[in-house]
Amino acid sequence: MSMLEIAGFGKRFTIHHLNKTMPAIENISFSLEASEFIGIVGKSGSGKSTILKSIYRTYLPDTGRILYNSEEFGLVDLSQISERQMLYLRKYEIGYVSQFLNVMPRTTCRQLVVNALLEMGENEELAELEAEKALTHFELDPKLWDSYPNTFSGGEKLRLNIAMATVKKPRLLLLDEPTASLDQQSKIKVREIIEKLKRNGTTLVGIFHDIEFMEGLCDKVYDMQSRTLTVAEEKVGVGAES
Numbered sequence: 001m002s003m004l005e006i007a008g009f010g011k012r013f014t015i016h017h018l019n020k021t022m023p024a025i026e027n028i029s030f031s032l033e034a035s036e037f038i039g040i041v042g043k044s045g046s047g048k049s050t051i052l053k054s055i056y057r058t059y060l061p062d063t064g065r066i067l068y069n070s071e072e073f074g075l076v077d078l079s080q081i082s083e084r085q086m087l088y089l090r091k092y093e094i095g096y097v098s099q100f101l102n103v104m105p106r107t108t109c110r111q112l113v114v115n116a117l118l119e120m121g122e123n124e125e126l127a128e129l130e131a132e133k134a135l136t137h138f139e140l141d142p143k144l145w146d147s148y149p150n151t152f153s154g155g156e157k158l159r160l161n162i163a164m165a166t167v168k169k170p171r172l173l174l175l176d177e178p179t180a181s182l183d184q185q186s187k188i189k190v191r192e193i194i195e196k197l198k199r200n201g202t203t204l205v206g207i208f209h210d211i212e213f214m215e216g217l218c219d220k221v222y223d224m225q226s227r228t229l230t231v232a233e234e235k236v237g238v239g240a241e242s
């Protein structure tokens with residue numbers, strides 16, 4: 001059974017002030033197995049983030065299914081499950097990293113990572129230890145650990161965002177351009193963590209502008225333009241009638 005299967009996915013948006021409904025994407029189908037990494041590529045506005053946000057249920061699809069093989073609930077359609085179930089999955093199974101940091105105000109960088117672990121039932125002592133390990137790995141200066149991240153640079157916010165999501169070792173991790181404002185050294189750190197998560201069984205869906213970054217990391221690449229899925233070097237047609 002696949003870990004994630006998207007079948008006939010489509011999403012429309014209503015622009016209220018124009019009184020218009022416009023299709024953003026249609027007919028997206030792909031699937032991935034446990035511990036696989038799929039990269040989604042396509043031009044700006046082709047709907048890559050919309051797919052990720054719909055898997056995380058920030059958006060609800062208008063057509064199609066988003067089947068996820070949950071540890072807790074078995075096979076579920078993420079667009080159909082209850083809000084309570086979705087909250088559970090976000091807490092324990094599905095992580096989301098974007099270029100933007102959206103966190104509790106007046107909470108220090110260290111506490112945010114600790115909280116992510118406490119939320120999962122980790123004990124305080126271990127959570128502190130793991131948080132420091134993660135902040136060190138992503139080279140966040142210890143001087144920043146007890147500061148509020150609202151004054152952090154773009155790259156620092158991003159590294160904190162990645163630390164908060166990856167420290168939970170989610171079963172499914174959604175990465176929406178998480179390396180966008182990072183320097184080469186920090187990108188290598190992200191790559192290392194992705195490789196480690198993959199080895200430990202995490203399934204990943206990622207969007208990266210930097211195609212080089214994805215090389216050798218992705219097991220599959222889904223191309224929004226051609227609606228094709230590339231597996232290693234071999235192309236297989238999936239939902240090709242776009």
Ligand SMILES: Nc1ncnc2c1ncn2[C@@H]1O[C@H](COP(=O)(O)OP(=O)(O)OP(=O)(O)O)[C@@H](O)[C@H]1O
Nearest residue numbers: 013014015024042043044045046047048049050051
């Ligand atoms: N909340 C929204 N309301 C209205 N339109 C939206 C909304 N979210 C996305 N769209 C539209 O849907 C289309 C796909 O957007 P999306 O952000 O998924 O593209 P993308 O491929 O991730 O782009 P980029 O590479 O520039 O980030 C765009 O035309 C966008 O304007």
